[in-house]
């Protein structure tokens with residue numbers, strides 16, 4: 423579909439202020455917000471045997487979040503996101519203010535943040551459909567590929583979802599989640615599979631046709 427909003431942003435992402443990104447089929451203006459991780463936060467974990475460097479590494483991941491607010495997507499990029507910054511034990515006064523996240527900082531923060539956003543939404547949708555259908559997958563994980571939206575393994579009943587679904591409207595994400603969940607029961611796309619799909623999502627064929635086009639990378 424050439425009219426998908428995400429198609430207009432195929433050029434290489436820079437993860438900078440004001441850049442237009444596409445989440446769940448909607449356009450947002452990316453806003454980079456620097457967040458400082460105070461050094462002394464790591465003193466809260468004395469005697470754990472974990473080095474301050476390891477703790478910082480962990481924290482920087484937990485603290486990269488993206489918040490959708492109106493037409494803005496606020497990306498919180500933690501200070502001390504890079505290896506270079508982690509090695510700096512004490513930041514000289516004023517460092518925080520002048521610090522400019524590098525391309526790598528912004529990309530790493532964006533990746534962590536959108537994976538979190540995506541995982542939360544998939545969990546929500548998956549649980550909803552598991553409840554409705556009575557079907558259950560063993561586990562699920564995220565992939566970043568260009569050749570499928572989701573897959574269900576025949577042996578383990580585990581499902582993977584493509585992070586690039588993040589750019590598509592939620593109705594299509596719902597369709598993909600239900601589709602993979604129905605595979606837990608029927609591995610092929612035969613009459614039984616289609617019958618279950620039609621019960622829970624009567625217009626699934628229309629949704630598929632409308633939004634299932636070439637996969638575009640979101641990161």
Ligand SMILES: [Zn+2]
Nearest residue numbers: 601602605611
């Ligand atoms: Zn299938």
